[in-house]
Amino acid sequence: MTKTIGIDIGSLNTKAVILGDDGILGIAAGPTGDNVEADARKVLDSALSQTHLNLDNLPVVATGTGAKLVSFSPAQKSVNTCLARGIHYLYPSVRMVIDMGAESTTVVKVNPRGKLEDWANHDKCASGTGLFLQQMAKLMKMSLEEMSELSLTAKSRADITNTCAVFAESEVISHVHRVPPTPMPDIAAGIYYSVVSRVIALCKRIGIEREIAVTGGVSLIDGIIHSLESELGFEVLRPEFPQSVAALGAAIIAKENAEKSQK
Amino acid sequence: MIFAGIDIGSRAAKAVIMNDSQIIGSTIQDTGPESIKTAYATIKAAMKEPGLTLDDIDYIVATGYGRVLVPFAADNVSEISCHARGINWYYPSVRTILDMGGQDCKAINCNEEGHVTNFVMNDKCAGGTGRFLEMIADVLEIPLEEIGELALKSSSEIPFNTICAVFAKSEAIVHLRHGVPKSDILAGLNEAISVRCHNLLKKVSIEKDFTITGGIAKNTGMVDKITKKIGLEPLLAEDPQLIGALGAAIYAREKYHGKETGSDMRIQYGYNDATGDYFITIDTGKCNGCGECVCVCPSDIYEINPDENGKNVSLVKGSARKKLSILCPGAGNCNGKGKGNCQTICPENAISLSW
Numbered sequence: 001m002t003k004t005i006g007i008d009i010g011s012l013n014t015k016a017v018i019l020g021d022d023g024i025l026g027i028a029a030g031p032t033g034d035n036v037e038a039d040a041r042k043v044l045d046s047a048l049s050q051t052h053l054n055l056d057n058l059p060v061v062a063t064g065t066g067a068k069l070v071s072f073s074p075a076q077k078s079v080n081t082c083l084a085r086g087i088h089y090l091y092p093s094v095r096m097v098i099d100m101g102a103e104s105t106t107v108v109k110v111n112p113r114g115k116l117e118d119w120a121n122h123d124k125c126a127s128g129t130g131l132f133l134q135q136m137a138k139l140m141k142m143s144l145e146e147m148s149e150l151s152l153t154a155k156s157r158a159d160i161t162n163t164c165a166v167f168a169e170s171e172v173i174s175h176v177h178r179v180p181p182t183p184m185p186d187i188a189a190g191i192y193y194s195v196v197s198r199v200i201a202l203c204k205r206i207g208i209e210r211e212i213a214v215t216g217g218v219s220l221i222d223g224i225i226h227s228l229e230s231e232l233g234f235e236v237l238r239p240e241f242p243q244s245v246a247a248l249g250a251a252i253i254a255k256e257n258a259e260k261s262q263k
Numbered sequence: 264m265i266f267a268g269i270d271i272g273s274r275a276a277k278a279v280i281m282n283d284s285q286i287i288g289s290t291i292q293d294t295g296p297e298s299i300k301t302a303y304a305t306i307k308a309a310m311k312e313p314g315l316t317l318d319d320i321d322y323i324v325a326t327g328y329g330r331v332l333v334p335f336a337a338d339n340v341s342e343i344s345c346h347a348r349g350i351n352w353y354y355p356s357v358r359t360i361l362d363m364g365g366q367d368c369k370a371i372n373c374n375e376e377g378h379v380t381n382f383v384m385n386d387k388c389a390g391g392t393g394r395f396l397e398m399i400a401d402v403l404e405i406p407l408e409e410i411g412e413l414a415l416k417s418s419s420e421i422p423f424n425t426i427c428a429v430f431a432k433s434e435a436i437v438h439l440r441h442g443v444p445k446s447d448i449l450a451g452l453n454e455a456i457s458v459r460c461h462n463l464l465k466k467v468s469i470e471k472d473f474t475i476t477g478g479i480a481k482n483t484g485m486v487d488k489i490t491k492k493i494g495l496e497p498l499l500a501e502d503p504q505l506i507g508a509l510g511a512a513i514y515a516r517e518k519y520h521g522k523e524t525g526s527d528m529r530i531q532y533g534y535n536d537a538t539g540d541y542f543i544t545i546d547t548g549k550c551n552g553c554g555e556c557v558c559v560c561p562s563d564i565y566e567i568n569p570d571e572n573g574k575n576v577s578l579v580k581g582s583a584r585k586k587l588s589i590l591c592p593g594a595g596n597c598n599g600k601g602k603g604n605c606q607t608i609c610p611e612n613a614i615s616l617s618w
Contacts, residue, residue, distance in 0.1 A: 034437070103430065124536060125388060126429035135429065161582050165429045166389035166398070167366065177296075201589040 002258050004059045005047075006250025007040060007073065008082065009066030012102040012130075013217070014040050015244045016047040018058075019251035026050035027244055036069040044072075061254040063246055077253050079246050080108050080119045086249030087213050088114025090239050095209035098199060098228075098236070099246070100218030102130040107202050109209060120205045127163040128198035130218045135165055136191050139172055140184065144221060151188035151223035158182045158190030163198060192227040200231055213237040215245040265320045266519065268511025269306055269336065270345065271329030274365025274393050275478060276301050277508040278309035280320070281516065287313040289505055294365075298332035306335065322519040324511040328366075338518055340571055343371055343382050345510030350474050351377025352513055353500045358470035361460055361489070361497075362507075363479035365393035370463045372470070377510075383466040383531040383542070387585040390426035391456040393478050396485075398428055399452060402435050403445045410449055414484025417450035426455050449484060457488035464493065466531060466542070474498045476506040532579040533587050533617070541587040542617040543579055543605075549613035550576045559599035559608050562590040577614070593618040 003025065008015045009032060018026035028047035033039045048054060055072065062073035063082045079099075087097045088110055099106045104123035111117045126132045137147045158175050162168040172191070175182040182190075195218075200208075212232070218224055219242045229235055239245055265287075270277040272294060280288035290308040295301045302325070310316065317335055325336035326345040333339070342362075350357050351373065360371040367386035373379050389395050400407045421438055425431050431452060438448050473495045479485055480503030490496055500506055533542035543564075552575035557565045564583035570576050583590055591597065594616040597604040605614050 034440075122536075124425065125390070125427035127427075131429055131433075159582075161585060162387075163585055164388045165427075166394055167387075197586075197589055204592075 002059075002255050003051075003053060004061070004251045004254035004258060005044070005055070006082070006247040006252070006254060007044060007060065007062045007064075007067075007070075008079070008244070008247035008250060009036060009040055009062060009064040009070065010101060011065050011104075013243065014043045014064075014066070015247040016040075016043045017244055017247040017251045018047050018051050018053065019248065019255060024248065025053075027241060027247075029243060032066060036066045037071060040066070040070045041072075059254040059258045061250040061257070063250045075254065075257065077250055080106060080121075081116045082246040082249030082253065083108050083215065084110040084116040084249065085114050085252045086245040086247070087215070087239075089248060089252055090245070091211070091213055091237055094211045094213045094237060096203070096212045097245070098203065098212060098214045098219075100130065100199065100214065100216040100224070102134075102217060105129060105199055105202060105216075107199075107206060109206055118206045120202050122198070122202055126165040127168075128195045130216075132165045132168070133191070133195065133218065133221065133224075135169065136172065139169055140187070147188050147191075148221045148223035150185045151192050152185075152226060154185035154189035155183070156186050156189075157193055158186045160190045160194040163194065168194065188223065189227065192221075192223050193231075195224060196227045196231050199228065208232070210234065211237060213239065215239065215242045217243050264516070264519070265315065266512050266515035267306065267309070267320045267323045268345065268508040268513070268515055269302060269323065269325050269333055270327040270342065270505075270508035270511055271298060271302060271305070271325065271333065272327045272342075272365050272507070273367075274397075275504065276305040276327075276329075277505050278305045279505055279508040279512045280309050280313060280315065281509075281512045283516070286509070286512075288315070289502070289508070291502075291504055294329070298329040299334060301329070302333040302335070322515040324515040324518065326507055326511040337515070340511060340514045342507045343369060343384075344379055344571055345507045345514065346476050347371055347373035347379045347510065348377040348513045349506035349508075349510030350476060350500060351375075352509060353506075354472065354474060354498045356472040357474045357498055359464065359467065359473040361464060361473070361475045363391070363393070363460070363475060363477040363485075365478060368392060368460065368463060370460075370467045372467045377513075379528045381467045381529045381531075383463060383533075385463055385534050387534040388426070388536070389428040390431070391459045395428040395431070395456075396479065396482065398432055399435060399449070402432055403439070403448065405445060411482035411484040411486075413446050414449035414453050415446075415487060417444070417446040419447055420450035420454060421447050423451045423455040426459050431455070450488075453485050453488040456485065457492040460489055461492045462535070469493060469495070471495060472498060474500070474503075476500065476503045478504045480504070530578075532584050534585070536588070539588070540617045541591075543587065543591075544615045544617070545577055545579070546613045547574070547576045549611040550609075551611055551613075552576050553610060555608045555610065556605035556614060559602055560605055561597065561600055564590055565605065588618075591616075
């Protein structure tokens with residue numbers, strides 16, 4: 001009976017998963033603040049509190065941008081490997097994962113054994129990321145959820161030619177002030193399309209596969225998924241906890257390592 | 264004879280008035296939301312000092328983003344050509360120009376006559392533009408005019424991992440919260456931007472006689488970083504922000520005297536981002552405007568339009584320039600519509616792709 005912990009310390013949020021033989025025992029998430037170690041401990045404690053376990057005797061694997069910054073996890077794995085393993089556990093048929101996070105977008109190809117095959121990512125700028133969408137929602141004075149609902153009622157799509165978040169902002173403002181003004185749902189749909197076209201370009205770089213699963217915080221936005229599916233021409237799978245797939249993958253790797261060393 | 268050049272930029276509008284030999288009036292104003300109003304206000308401000316009216320000016324050339332919306336201009340010329348012509352008036356020896364504007368950054372090569380021979384532009388990303396510096400000045404709560412001087416006071420600069428304006432802004436906020444001096448933050452950002460400018464300049468050729476134009480050339484901290492990065496002291500004009508308008512005024516004089524202003528250049532459209540280099544280079548000297556590239560392109564990114572000299576040449580559409588990596592699969596992977604791609608179909612070998 002092996003129980004393991006996976007923790008994914010992202011740029012905005014930290015996610016933890018506790019895995020037992022029969023599945024996920026505990027799952028938690030919280031913001032990553034200035035004190036990475038303390039915030040990670042907080043998330044971990046909240047996941048552990050669901051299980052009656054404590055940290056001392058459990059193997060841990062950490063992943064994400066902050067993985068090196070925590071003292072309690074000697075083992076680290078790349079997010080891409082963890083994503084591949086996590087998604088394979090949930091959906092063995094999936095061959096491609098699109099992970100849309102706050103500050104980066106990553107596309108990962110998974111082989112039938114859950115191993116990472118190829119990947120491409122974009123993390124140098126805010127275009128097409130969660131931060132971009134957050135900024136746009138703020139500009140349009142609505143929440144991410146409101147913007148998503150609005151986009152689903154769009155009759156057509158505003159053309160957003162700029163990929164840069166700063167320039168796109170001015171473009172959105174000019175749509176609002178146009179005579180007659182572009183309808184808000186069309187602007188929202190245009191913003192989502194600009195993100196999706198970027199994501200698809202990234203997928204094409206390594207070759208689009210079926211099936212596709214989406215993960216990361218941005219995948220919680222229905223408007224994005226709708227736009228993505230209509231561009232791809234087929235449906236994508238979204239796990240119950242799309243933000244915690246990498247953490248799950250880390251826990252699976254911790255488990256594999258523990259079982260290997262037992263033999 | 265009186266000539267005027269007006270440069271309606273994305274953030275600032277500039278005008279220069281000349282007689283046959285010298286500048287007699289100039290102005291710099293903010294670009295308002297209505298281009299036509301901005302154009303009138305700008306030319307009026309420039310005419311105030313020499314005491315002129317529009318009727319006194321023999322020929323006016325407009326340039327910049329808003330150049331087609333200047334009702335009183337007799338002609339318009341691209342800002343790239345104007346910067347080359349303008350700096351040539353001050354420093355005929357200059358061969359490399361870095362133009363740092365409100366919403367874009369350009370690297371230009373020109374010859375001894377002030378004709379553009381090669382240029383590359385980055386207008387896809389706000390990193391390193393005036394807009395970027397405005398955002399940072401705003402976060403740091405320092406007037407834009409003072410950030411250059413302040414950056415020079417830095418004792419230990421903060422390295423920035425990013426050039427993205429949005430990321431840099433949030434990084435700067437975190438540093439501020441940790442009590443990092445504002446001068447160190449600015450110096451770090453200037454360093455990141457100078458690396459980017461250097462990379463852009465490397466796409467054209469960097470010659471010894473080099474200049475910086477545009478509003479950012481007035482930012483002493485930035486100029487200092489770029490000077491160190493490139494290892495060349497720039498020959499700065501009296502007011503680098505006016506160079507585009509000055510070039511337009513010189514074009515006005517040449518056009519009035521009926522002088523043909525022709526030159527062939529290589530134009531590089533595109534950008535580089537985290538995933539690679541995406542540049543389409545069109546040699547307008549070789550291009551005969553046949554339109555084969557327009558026909559074969561599956562993504563419809565080319566168009567044939569007259570250049571400055573009225574010659575029909577192939578151009579990359581404005582709407583496609585910022586999305587090349589999304590629209591175009593690259594020459595190696597593209598077979599056009601079955602007959603070959605733009606690079607292979609071109610009878611004059613005028614087109615090349617970097618990926």
